Amino acid sequence: MRSSWLFFVPLAFAAAGIAFAENSAPQGTTTIALPTGVGPTFKPGPGAKAAGKYCTTCHSSAYVAIQPPLNATQWAAEVTKMRKVYGASIPDDAAATIVQYLTTEYGKP
Numbered sequence: 046m047r048s049s050w051l052f053f054v055p056l057a058f059a060a061a062g063i064a065f066a067e068n069s070a071p072q073g074t075t076t077i078a079l080p081t082g083v084g085p086t087f088k089p090g091p092g093a094k095a096a097g098k099y100c101t102t103c104h105s106s107a108y109v110a111i112q113p114p115l116n117a118t119q120w121a122a123e124v125t126k127m128r129k130v131y132g133a134s135i136p137d138d139a140a141a142t143i144v145q146y147l148t149t150e151y152g153k154p
């Protein structure tokens with residue numbers, strides 16, 4: 046009985062030492078690598094800031110990026126749908142800026 050106790054206690058300390066050495070990042074620090082292209086960032090351009098402000102509260106910019114190139118009428122309908130159907134709170138002038146921006150950067154004339 047006594048001999049097995051003497052064997053297991055050093056073993057437990059050794060295991061704890063290994064666990065501590067592997068976890069060498071400072072306590073409370075976590076690093077997460079996010080997938081690219083699905084963040085809240087829109088392509089740069091006039092209106093990108095408004096899009097980032099009003100179009101990423103419910104979903105990422107990927108919802109815009111994965112659409113086929115839409116024309117101005119189609120983007121306007123999309124923005125209207127976000128406001129009227131899904132309740133996005135976007136002032137009229139910002140909505141017009143966003144439609145112009147989306148048509149230029151993610152659409153066709």
Ligand code: HEC
Nearest residue numbers: 099100101102103108109112123124127131132133134143
């Ligand atoms: C109030 C929340 C909300 C805001 C703000 C919002 N959306 Fe959406 N959006 C949604 C929802 C809900 C869906 C549908 C999600 C689904 O079907 O999985 C969606 C879907 C989309 C889609 C995919 C196509 C479709 O019609 O379903 C696009 C493109 C899109 N949003 C663009 C925008 C743009 C551009 C803005 C800014 C003008 C915006 N969204 C702001 C809620 C929002």
